[in-house]
Amino acid sequence: MNALRLIHAARQGVIPRITRRLNDSERRTMIKSDAVFVFSVEESGIKRWTDGLLWSTSCILGNFLT
Template sequence: PLTPSAHGFCANAADLLFVVEGVLRGHFPLINRRVVRDERDQVIRSGNIFVCETSAGPIKRWTDGLDWSNSRVMDGGFVYRQLREGAVMPAKGEGRKAAEDAISGRSAAERDRLRPYIGSLFSTALFHDDGLIKKMISIATGGLVYHVVAYYNLDDVQFGRL
């Protein structure tokens, strides 16, 4: 199966830049192919971080085959939450705002505590209960563009498993 570039939790853009620096220095592998269906469950896991070069390399866009929420800008990149099986994010004008804004009884203190990990993606009606969170950022350096994709589970981060 595909080997991730690194493993851990990237709390912010600086952590993601650190991983790219590790790839550029040869400490971590650069990913040169997409995940294939047969290896998805083994590879797309909490803590796995992938770095691919998208400007001249074989991967133009990272795809993992999972269903994700709409993106939210967070710390210079984007964050997504895994959707429940069969869930579909409503299109604009079809209740999307209500679905995205649903707080499901979370207190203001809990929302503030979770915001560094999930941004504004609080709605639990559509999200997988124990699903992954995907953080993505593109970094341009040396005339090339590197795409960093980090996966994590909220419990893994909160309980120090990553």
């Protein structure tokens, strides 16, 4: 339910969406545990999230990458 709330807020412009790939400086400062990024494949052109960090195994559940 929280994921749906975030998506709704991003669609309404309440929280920002990622509209392009982050540059190296942005990755170093913005990507950390508990950070959440919302993006649309169509808007951003990002088809797979890559950040250069090692995380636990991810999986796709429906339309969500977890």
